[in-house]
Amino acid sequence: MSRIREVLGEDPEIVLAERRYDWISKVLPKVMRGARPITLSDLLDKALLDKYLGIPIFLALWWALFRFTFDVSAPFSDLIDMFFSRLGEAVEPALGGGVLSSLIADGLLGGLGSVLVFIPPIFFLFFGLSILEDSGYLARAAFVVDKILYKLGLHGRSFIPMLLGFGCNIPGVMACRTIDREEDRLLTIIVNPLMSCSARLPVYVLISSAVLGGYAAAGIYSMYIMGIGLAIAMALLFRRVIPYFRGRRSAFIMELPLYTVPTLRSTILHMWERGVLFLKKAGTVIFIGVLVVWALSSFPWGAGLEESYIGMLGRALEPLFRPLGFDWRGAVALFFGFIAKEIVVGTFGVIFGAGGEASEEEIADVIRSENIFTPLTGYAFMAFTLIYIPCVATVGVIYRETNSWKWTLFTVLYELLLAYFTAFLIVSVGHLLGFS
């Protein structure tokens, strides 16, 4: 391949594409008469790929997606919330006291229930993403962002795995296989976890609705923009600092699909295919994680929460997180978030549901009333959740795709440091600006 590149003096992929389109433009006038009619796709592309309006339109559509995800799904979450609250009220008196009662009320209904409340926003997010993808717009979004990425010295093709990362980082990391140049592929893999996957959404929804009031949706939106910004910034930094990533970028050639009106059936099908992964995860990894959190928070049996094993763990971690304004409960939630991000919410559900089933609104009330997070520290907590490694499964896939413990460990470490630094920066600058 390098020999071909040397002979052609250019990337072979570019040369092949140029020759192909040269040939098409020579053949077309021979088989077609008159001017080529302007299609609807051409007209839409003129505006959606506009040099100045392309990116603002992308940001506006992204904002619409998050209002849809956050606000329109809210009553459906309320319904699930009410179901778990009523179930808890009905089940708890029947079981009496003891370990089994605590396991069901605090562990299952409080912990797992508090995660399942987020099924609607996750499904709404996937519904919106499916519409954007099926209509042909998402491919244009990659094309529009490529212009910026290229100017920043990055690889445009990276944006497609990064977009996939919005759903789940695992397929995002795996999609990096489409990138030819090994250095570009590796660079995209190690920044992909910065894209905010759907597992982080429950954390954002819980914390922002608890402390950000009318700016909850804006807070969530900013997390996604922050994820894209940090991924670009880190890729740029690594390219400049790490010699391995230096060198010429490979070409980004993409044939844009025609626009189509997405059918309800295909949109729902795509939403279900992606959303069902969350349900499977809730039944396995999250279920086990929440049970572990429940056991650690309930034993030694009869001891208060602060004297439980989870309290001890939290106290040990607390000094590390104090500069960020997180107490032991925030620290311990982040600790278990290593397994899967949804467990952060599950941990809050178990901790605040101690002694009874906790609805999403009740957990948010506790966060507010006990001053666990202020708007500023809550926002920093959301940023920390966004940046540090998404889950154990993603770490496994990074290892499989890089086949290197060195790069896997590097990804985990730089993300932890970046998460800490960013959260600290938010809190420090926020204090300087007079935010509480």
Place this chain on the structure above:
Amino acid sequence: MKDRRNYMRGLGLYALVLGVIYVSLGLTEFILGFFDMFLGGAPLSCLWIPVDLFGGFSAFVIGLTYLAAVRLLKGEYESISYVLVATMLSTVFGVLYVLIFLANGLSAYLSGEEWSWIVDLARPEIWLFISSTPLAYSTWSTARKPG
């Protein structure tokens, strides 16, 4: 030919009016949102102008997209593309705010809490979306015609 040119001019004028309204609204919403978020409160409170930083940005973008179609006034057909996209964005945001109105109503019904429906319904983007439907119909049907 002259009729078509006049028709394009008509569409361009319609888009220009909507563009100016959207840009003014978006800027006001954005500035009020900025004051509210970073400077301790919005200096103005009006039912018909929401305090919404990103919503204001989006309305501003819709307005700019309408204004980008200004060459329609000279009869340039291809500028219709900006009207197509602007009406599509108007529809996305109009429908979105209607859905939010319905969702807030359902939430209030489920929780038994009070709901100030007039605030949700006074969202100007809903009414601007309704005002843009004749333009949307005309441009989309024109663009779908072959040639």
